Amino acid sequence: MEEQEGTLPQKADFSGWYNDILWRAEIMDVRYPVKGLYVWFPFGFGIRKRVYGILRELLDRDHEETLFPLLIPEPEFMKEAEHIKGFENEVYWVTHGGTTPLDIKLALRPTSETAIYPMYALWVRSHADLPIKVYQIVNTFRYETKHTRPLIRLREITSFKEAHTVHATWEDAERQVEDAIARYREFYDRLNIPVLISKRPDWDKFPGADYTIAVDTIMPDGRTLQIGTVHHLGDHFSKTFSIQYEDTKGQQQYCHQTCYGISERSIAALISMHGDDRGLMLPPEVAPVQIVIVPVIMKKREEEIMQAAELLEKELQNAGYRVKIDTRDLRPGAKYYYWEMRGVPLRLEIGPRDLDNGVVMGVLRSGGKESLPRADIIAEVNRKMTEFTAILQERAKTHIKDHLVMVKEESLVNEMVSKGVVAVHWCGNRECADRLEEIADASVLGTEVRTDLIDQTPGTCIICKKPESVVTLIGRSY
């Protein structure tokens, strides 16, 4: 919808690349006249739809989708003390309806605990009502005063998937936390995004939670992006909102809860992890266009080639592929450039010579031209798609490996953390963490790291030298 001028910055200049690719690949329009609010272009929306389709599929196995109001009355919002502290500076308030001041101010949900839990108090009566596993995909709001960035730091988070579960016991809720982590891992596996999962330090947990498990990934510039969180809420909220059940002995008990969320940061990670200097590279499952057919027209045989292209398109569509045939009056190079920018996994070219030879030229977005026998085209395309997914996976895995390193010398931390995530031994003491964060100019991401990429054997605290200290990740986060 916009003429493309200049060229995409190299991905090595990640910040420039990221800002540029959003409009060049028609993902987000950043020109909306309010800071921190952006418009989803149809193409970007097509990615979003498919990414959230996967999330829904995974959750629908045993969760139910629902929808709660956006507006939270001030008294409900103010009920949980820790929770308010965490959000009070960044809540948008609706104060007027028309020109009339409202009796009760309404918060735009920054997250929905205080909208949902008063209802849970009504929904839960008996142990037979438990567990409740509900999720919704909604817009949430934060009055961000920091630098905003499309898909990453927003004032309207347009695509917040938040799940809220209720259980009888603390242990049931803990099992749900583990289940959510497994589900999120599966989600990011489907997107070929490797993740680092760890337990956030106590001072960085969700306001009102017993503990928080976070899912991070490493962006191309080595900074980390939090792309999912899972919170064990204990009985904090159930006590505040009186969510009680009658147990099998007829006693009233407080429930135990969890909540966990993923936002469009998942799409920021998707774009950033896989893209290259020529644009997006989209995993086939979420690519709005999976295959583009480019007819290589020769005047004499134009009609014949077009017919062959259309037949091919039909066949691939019947096999379930999302296919475009690019018939625009442009030279082939311009078409290649256009579809490469948009991350289309496979390009098929048909020219007169291909017709004569009974082949189609296949070019993966990651490179490499291959002549594919036309007669077996579906099987061949299936094979190329599998190949492409494996390439994306391998590239991503290599990226994470190359940006995660164990450091044992205090003096090396700052330099290494400027390149990626650093694992150190840490005694668990807040003072050592503060010192570490100061030295590193970075944050403690968490402990109990769930990865086999680093050795988890305890060791000497990098600051105070206390033995038997645990492995902790630190990184500079978005």
Place this chain on the structure above:
Amino acid sequence: MEEQEGTLPQKADFSGWYNDILWRAEIMDVRYPVKGLYVWFPFGFGIRKRVYGILRELLDRDHEETLFPLLIPEPEFMKEAEHIKGFENEVYWVTHGGTTPLDIKLALRPTSETAIYPMYALWVRSHADLPIKVYQIVNTFRYETKHTRPLIRLREITSFKEAHTVHATWEDAERQVEDAIARYREFYDRLNIPVLISKRPDWDKFPGADYTIAVDTIMPDGRTLQIGTVHHLGDHFSKTFSIQYEDTKGQQQYCHQTCYGISERSIAALISMHGDDRGLMLPPEVAPVQIVIVPVIMKKREEEIMQAAELLEKELQNAGYRVKIDTRDLRPGAKYYYWEMRGVPLRLEIGPRDLDNGVVMGVLRSGGKESLPRADIIAEVNRKMTEFTAILQERAKTHIKDHLVMVKEESLVNEMVSKGVVAVHWCGNRECADRLEEIADASVLGTEVRTDLIDQTPGTCIICKKPESVVTLIGRSY
């Protein structure tokens, strides 16, 4: 999630029936602590998902889905004079971020013209960019001071599908209006909801439109519900927001636009049109559960019956049906009641005698028990579903016919309009319309009525007796 006490009021007491069925069938929870805001129960959400799935399917043929911000800055919102007048009393304003007053107030979109059209001004450059056909499904807000009602009159409209198109000429936009009407008709056909489509009188058109075509249906109590509108915007907004294109001669031209919307009122209509004294009746296409299997257990043959029920469930699921097998420890009658309330089209019962006879008992939600040969069960179920859809269609058509009447005597208007929609001849003069509305205690719905249920031959104006007056609908609307 709630114990069901008492019984559903008869549908003849429509207001009581409607309020009650929302929670009995687990569609909406009305206990959210803000007037006019409601919670979608998972079951209700399951209906919503499928209804909007149809809408998406119809629009995705040639529209693109997208997503624009919720918050509209005051200066943009205030640009179009007529438009503001239409909405200024019912807009919610965000005035604070945290405790900080905002420099520029932000409106919660009541509808998105003023959010989208500044972007269209950037998107449209040349005639080659046209047409643009975009839609989004979003939450919108109205500070309703009137009596609110779930799904019908809301402060948060949770499910507003709004399409916004841009065209070169007024005629192109007019064709788009016709296309949208056809699409909406198809949508309501799929839901088996008969509609009355007419052109709203000038004083009741959308603020800023050239004209408005409205889709109404008749509720069980004879009142009308507007369940869709299509607006020809002419070039009003394109002039306000400078949406221009360069035509083939290199001249700058203002665009012509349309917009059209459908909200969760479509679901209010769905519930109300088809339900009966026992609860919902859902068209199979949108029923979260299409078939419930109730095993009629006899102690001696319990295992055998359960196996047969599970095998049947598998088979039906493989055929693409959404099936539940109800194994709860309740007597069959309680199960029947439960699933009838939730509108499940078909109940299948399996007992020992059915097993012996190689049959399954099929009971449609609309009544009638039939023994279905187990060996042909898929074909039989297909047949029953078709039968059920035809019954819903027929009932709905009869309802509309019975509640739409042509009246030629001024003295009969008030009485007849208390029972349904009345067609009269009207000269087109505003004074006559005012008089008519006063007599009828009802509103002029519109002219150019697109239905074959009434004779459209011009006649004498029911008020001033002017000949050659057009047929006009009047009704009491929600």
